[in-house]
Amino acid sequence: MKHVRKVLLVLLVDTAGAAIPASLMFLFRLSTGPQDLLIHFKFGLVYAHCIGTLCFLLVGRVAARISAFPRLYQIPALALTFVSLAVIGAFPAGLILVALHWVRPEEFWPQYLGSLRIAITINLVLGTMITAFEMLTHRLHAANLELRTRQLEEERSRKLATEARLSSLESRIHPHFLFNTLNSISALIREDPGLAERTVERLAALLRYSLDSSARRLVPLRHEMRVVQDYLEIEKTRFGDRLRYTVDVPDGIGELEVPPMTLQTLVENCIKHAVSSNRFGGEIRVTARLGAEHLLLEVSDDGPGFDKDALKHGHGLDTLQDRLAVLFDGAGGLELSQRDGRMTVSVVVPQKKVLV
Numbered sequence: 001m002k003h004v005r006k007v008l009l010v011l012l013v014d015t016a017g018a019a020i021p022a023s024l025m026f027l028f029r030l031s032t033g034p035q036d037l038l039i040h041f042k043f044g045l046v047y048a049h050c051i052g053t054l055c056f057l058l059v060g061r062v063a064a065r066i067s068a069f070p071r072l073y074q075i076p077a078l079a080l081t082f083v084s085l086a087v088i089g090a091f092p093a094g095l096i097l098v099a100l101h102w103v104r105p106e107e108f109w110p111q112y113l114g115s116l117r118i119a120i121t122i123n124l125v126l127g128t129m130i131t132a133f134e135m136l137t138h139r140l141h142a143a144n145l146e147l148r149t150r151q152l153e154e155e156r157s158r159k160l161a162t163e164a165r166l167s168s169l170e171s172r173i174h175p176h177f178l179f180n181t182l183n184s185i186s187a188l189i190r191e192d193p194g195l196a197e198r199t200v201e202r203l204a205a206l207l208r209y210s211l212d213s214s215a216r217r218l219v220p221l222r223h224e225m226r227v228v229q230d231y232l233e234i235e236k237t238r239f240g241d242r243l244r245y246t247v248d249v250p251d252g253i254g255e256l257e258v259p260p261m262t263l264q265t266l267v268e269n270c271i272k273h274a275v276s277s278n279r280f281g282g283e284i285r286v287t288a289r290l291g292a293e294h295l296l297l298e299v300s301d302d303g304p305g306f307d308k309d310a311l312k313h314g315h316g317l318d319t320l321q322d323r324l325a326v327l328f329d330g331a332g333g334l335e336l337s338q339r340d341g342r343m344t345v346s347v348v349v350p351q352k353k354v355l356v
Contacts (some may be wrong), residue, residue, distance in 0.1 A: 015045070046096050047115060051089030051123055058085065059127065078131065079124060086123035090115055178207070184238040195237050202230045210261065217327055218352075221288065221295070222254030228263045228286060235271055242281025243271070249288045256295050257352045259327055265320045266299035266345050274303025274343070285342075290351065294332075297347040305343035306336075317345065324349070 019041065059081065066077045094112040097103040103111050185203060188196040209227055229247065236243045267284060274282035287298045321334040324347065332349040 015048070019044070043097065043102070043115075046100075047090060047093040047119055048122075050093040050096070051086055051119060052126075054089045055082070055085050055123065055127060059131070063131070079128075082123045082127040083120050086120040087116060089123075090119045178210075184234050187238050192237070199234050199237055202234050206230050206234075216260060218257035219260045220254060221249070221256045221258050224258050224260065224263050225249055225254070225286075227261070228267055231264050231267060232284070235275075239271075239275055239281055242278075243275050243284070244281065245284040245286065247286045249286070250290075253288060253290060253295065258295070258297065258347075258349055259320075259323055262320060262347055263297060263299065265317065266297070266347065269317055269345065270299055270301040270303070270343075273306065274301035278303065291348075293351055294348045295351050297349070298344055300342045300344040302342055305338045320347075 062081050063078065066074050066081070069077055090112060094103070094108050094115070097111065098105055098108055182203075185196060185199050188199055206227060209223065225247070232243070232245050236245075263286065267286065270282070270284045274284070283302050285298075285300045287300075289296050289298075317334060324332040324334055328350060332347070335346040335348065337344050337346070
């Protein structure tokens with residue numbers, strides 16, 4: 001297809017070049033009538049095809065060599081190329097005219113020498129115009145290619161930065177979760193070895209989930225709820241009746257996506273601020289519900305409460321807030337509120353199902 005278009009372009013330019021001498025003859029009233037105009041066009045067509053085709057075959061290669069010259073010499077060298085091709089191409093054109101019996105053999109040299117002035121002028125004008133157009137097209141293509149390359153590099157850099165940031169944030173969560181759970185187990189070993197063994201099994205399941213989910217940005221809500229249940233049971237063995245909790249998650253939303261360790265972080269925060277710091281313990285409620293376009297996760301407790309200024313940089317809820325910002329680019333977030341004597345931390349994420 002590309003070669004066909006190039007051939008059509010050659011024919012179009014050659015025909016335009018043939019029409020120029022005939023048009024000039026008509027404008028300057030050097031032609032006596034339509035018959036004379038047609039003769040000039042036929043002659044011009046032969047010259048145009050011989051010279052024009054030669055230019056299309058050779059100018060690209062010559063221009064590639066000329067581009068290595070200093071810029072000061074490039075334009076004169078290109079002009080000399082067009083002049084030379086006009087002189088060379090006019091020779092076979094004259095022979096074709098003799099072969100067609102449009103010119104007598106003895107008129108070959110006068111015809112050839114007389115045609116050079118017009119052939120050189122037209123070849124210089126058309127050649128310069130086409131070369132300038134090709135150069136602009138090439139520069140535009142190169143600029144578009146460079147722009148696309150830069151955009152791809154910027155996108156790749158942003159992606160790598162996001163991946164690195166996510167990995168950094170997640171690496172802060174996993175050790176924090178592990179150390180708190182190990183503290184719970186250490187408190188159980190002396191008091192109830194059997195319960196400690198079951199707790200170790202729960203911990204193993206949690207660690208397996210933690211490691212498996214570290215390679216994923218989002219996990220099904222049902223997996224997250226299983227983690228929360230295991231974590232709460234581990235902590236209940238430590239706090240006993242001091243820890244009271246309820247979980248309210250409607251059926252049918254277990255396949256919606258949430259960031260891994262989200263609810264566990266919220267529950268862990270409640271354990272720290274509402275249960276462990278109070279000798280009477282506290283109550284934790286874990287709920288999930290659907291909004292118009294979002295999934296709302298809430299964890300509340302009856303502790304003293306806090307505001308965002310109390311969040312420690314790089315830990316717990318602050319880290320979770322950063323993760324949500326990176327993962328959902330503003331479509332998800334963390335909200336803190338106090339109502340009805342309870343501290344509530346809410347996580348809002350886009351309502352999307354996990355694709356299996």
